[in-house]
Amino acid sequence: MRPVGFGCDLWVWGEPLTVPIELIVAMTRRFMTRWNTFFFSEEVPYGMALVRFVLPLVLLFGVLRRWGFVRELYSLDGSPTPLWVGYGASPLLPEVAAPLAVALFAVLTVSLMAVSVGWRTRLSLIVACVLYPYFGILDAVGTLTKYTVIGSHVLLLLALSDSGAVWSADEWFRRRSDARNPSPAGLRKSPVWPRRLLQLLVGLIYLGAAFTKMHTPAYFSGDQLTFWMLADMNFENPLGGIMSFYPPLLTIMAYVTIIWEVLFVFLVFSPVWRLPALAIGVVFHILTYFTLGLIVFPLLFLGLYFVFVEPSEAERAAVLVKRTIARWGIAGQRQTRWSLPAPSASFRPAYSLAAWGLLMATAAVASVEIEHRRDVYGEHSANGPLPLKTIGPKLVKEMLGPSRPLRPQDMYFAFDVGTKTLGGQLSDSCDTFTHGERAIVQCSLQPPHPDMWVEANLHDADDHLIKRIGSVVPREDLRAEFYYLFDESFLPGEYDFVLRFDGVELTRRRVTLEGQTPALTASR
Amino acid sequence: MKRWIPQVVIVGYLSVLMYGLFCHALYYKVNQHPAMYWIIWDMYCGWSAYETRNHVIGEGESGQYYQLAPGPWGSFKPHGDAERRHYDYTGLHSVRLALNTLRHTEHEPMARLLIVEETWPRKYNLSDELWARRYTERKDKQSYYQMRGIYTPDGRLTHEWPSWLTRVSQECVLDNPRLLADMKKGRPFYAVEPGSSRSRVVPTAYELPTAQ
Known part of the structure; x- marks a missing residue:
């Protein structure tokens, strides 16, 4: 035993x-x-309330842009592009007639507004939580992105939380109908688990993003970031083009980012490391606007960071805001207006629910009517259905003609001269050298390219070939380096490094060798 | 609320998120179901040195070519300056855009619908000012075109081609006489593309004779 x-x-x-x-x-x-x-600790859900306030405003940025295109994007009378087509799956959701799609989209829009102000919060969140991903799934090409997915997760977790318990219209109605609990001490507390799940969601998203980067070797060489910054598929990215000039900087940023993404979920719950982890996140997301032209995604994450605000911090911030408002003399007016005593019977929950339903119905009906009158396809206009736009024969010939071979100048991306490398890339750019210095000439190619014999030759100011160096660049490599030592055999003056492939000059870089003309030694 | 309900929600939700991370890290069933898109965080996966755009064209019976996306009523730009059709990276959806335009416009009968891809190196996206700082040669942008699909006027696929990048990559590899000779010993092996609901048939390998 x-x-x-x-x-x-x-x-x-x-x-x-x-x-x-x-x-x-x-x-x-x-x-x-x-x-x-x-x-399961209990707290006043300030953090979730802040997310509830900000998130719908961010999502509305995308939703309102699509309001005029609902018929085309999401209805049977348009061209939906459902997500399941790309997966080879059978239809998952119904595609509905245009008036119903327009009505549902209007309900989604008003629901998001209601969520933001906290009016019938949970009901509005449930409605938004169903409709927001629904429209995303119906248009995989023009609507569904990862921020749609993350927004859907957040709406779900907000619906599970008591985010309407504070800083909401619901709470305001409740306080007016229950004058016995006007102080903050009377605020409703709830278990913290929805906020914890949202915090973990943010951390796990970063971890997943780090896995994506680990799967991409070119991320660590800076090549992936360089070409993403040159992409024109997002909004304008004012720093993207300039940043692509500095691949070593991108490599450093790449390592910092992935280390931060992996560590975030472990650091953000530490009292010491929470602020640095969040601060790096704020900088990172702001930079994605300037370098990649993202708008909704960074705003979404900056709004999500409110979930890391502790109740004591939110209360301190609220006091600070109230003091600031009082200092500017606004509080007196607001206090007078808001503190009017009201009969408690006038704020029955049933009235609020009825008003909410009425607003949704009105928005839906009005939206259907307006959309019908807009006649988005122009079919009911005086000119009848619109004619198709024709394409000129020159463009047709270009598009449908024989395939053009890849030009040599389209195989190379950069040709630079410097003296130092970092992360396999030139870290400085030099056009002036002195005797004894070594020039590193680097040629960066862009995939796909064939196996290439590339030459980086040195020409003098009169374009005479001084030195010729070539190298094989296999198709899997994106860089070739050539080393030139400016020893005493070179006379001071101007030289050109010339990049050649397949017997053709692709580009050249001019450098200057400075210094005294070496003294000639007389031979006996 | 009974304590076990949130416990189940917490454990269930975290399990789903962890499953997504596991699948993503190990490439396990990542395309098994559309729901996987909801739990896999692969933002900015992959990259290309080339910018890509799609052209959706209709060839009328008269031989005149027409633009079928965007429709004549205007375009929608979902995430920036590029129109919606350009985000159809797989080319699976463009024909639906074409059919919608045909439904709502006046036009002659169509002979066929064409999806054409346009590609150019992203270095040409630099502004003229930045180009002058980076390159000594003049900016000479040239687009490459690649037919992606030909459809009947009612949207049935008749011919299909890979993307321009795939074709050029394969050409770079196939520029090898020994490799080509070995390939010619076999015959193309075709398979139904798993990621398509339209039973697209694509060459996947070369089947070689067993006797040497």
């Missing part, structure tokens, strides 16, 4: 190790205590 107090037998390096059952029980209890403290 097993003696009381002894638990499992484990084999460690061939030796039996008996673990006392008390230790297992104690560890389990400790884990459960921590679990319950982490997920």
Whole structure:
């Protein structure tokens, strides 16, 4: 019989190790205590309220842009591009007639507004949580992005939370109908687990993004970032073009980003590291606008960072805001207006619900009517259905003619001269050298390219070939380096490094060799 | 609320997120179901040195060519300056855009619908000012075109081609006489493309004779 107090037998390096059952029980209890403290502590949900306020405004940026195109993007009378087509799956959701799509889209729009102000918060969140991903799935080409997915997750977690308990129209109605609890002490508390899930979601998204980068070797060489910054598929990215000139900087940023993304979920719950982790995140997301032209995605994440605001911090910030408002003399007017006593019977929840339903119905009907009158396809105009636009024969010939071979100048991306490398890329750019210095000439290619014989030759100011160096660049490589030592055999003056491929000059870089003309040694 | 309900929600939700991370990290069933898009965080996966645009064209029975996307009523630009059709990277959806335009416009009968891809190196996206700082030669942008698909006027696929990048990559590899000779020993092996609901048939390999 097993003696009381002894638990499992484990084999460690061939030796039996008996673990006392008390230790297992104690560890389990400790884990459960921590679990319950982490997920089930009660707090006033300020953080979730802030996310609830900001997130719908961010999502509305994309939703309102699509309002005039609902018929075309999401209805049977248009050209939806459902997500399931790309996966080869059978239809998952119904595609509906245009008036119904327009009505549902109007309900989504008003629901998001209602969520932001916290009016019938949970109901509005449930409606938005259903309709927002629905429209995204129906248009995989023009609507669905990862921010749609993340927005849907956040709406779901907000719907599970009590985010309307504070800083919301619901709470305002509740306080007016219940004059006995006007102080902050009377604010409703709720378990913290929805906020924890949202925090973990943010951390796991970063971890997943880090996995994506680990799958992409070109991310670490800076090549991936360089070409993303040159892409023209997002909004204007004012720094993208300039940043592509500095690949070593991109490589450093790439490493900082992936280290931060991996560590975020572990650091953000630490009192010491929380602020640095969030600060790096703020800088990172702001930079994605300037370098990649993203708008909704960074705004979404900056709004999500409110989920890391602790209740005590939110209360301190609220006091600070109130003091600032009072200092500017606005509070007196607001206080007078808001503190008017009202009969409690006038704010029955049923009235609020009825008004909410009426607003949704009105928005839906009005939207259908307006959309019908807009006649988006121009079919009911005086000119009848619109004629198709014709394409000129020159463009047709260009598009449908024989395939053009890839030009040599389109195979190379950059040709630079410097003296130092960092992360496999030139880290400086030089056009002036002195005797004894070594020039590194680097040619960067862009994929796809064939196996190439590339030459980086040195010409003098009169374009005479001085030195000729070539190298094979296999199709999997994107860079070739050539080294030139400016020793005493070179006379001061101007020189050109000339990049040649397949017997054709692609480009050249001019450098100047400075210094005294070397003294000639007389031979006997 | 009973404590076990949120416990189940917490464990269930975190399990789903962790499953997504696991699948993403190990490439396990990542395209198994559209729901995987909801739990896999592959933002900015892949990259290209080339910018790509799509042209959706109709060839009338008279031989005149027409622009079928965007429709004559105007275009929608979902995420910046590029129109919606340009985000159809797989070329699976463009024909639906064409059919919608044909439904709502006046036009002659169509002979066929064409999806053409336009590509150019992204270095030409630099502004003229930045180009002058980076390059000594003049900016000479040239687009490359590649037919992606030919459809009947009612939207049935009759011919299909890979993207321009895929074709050029394959040409770079196939520029090898020994490789070509080995390939010619076999015959193309075709398979139904798994990522398509339209049973597209694509060459996937070369089947070689077993006797040497």
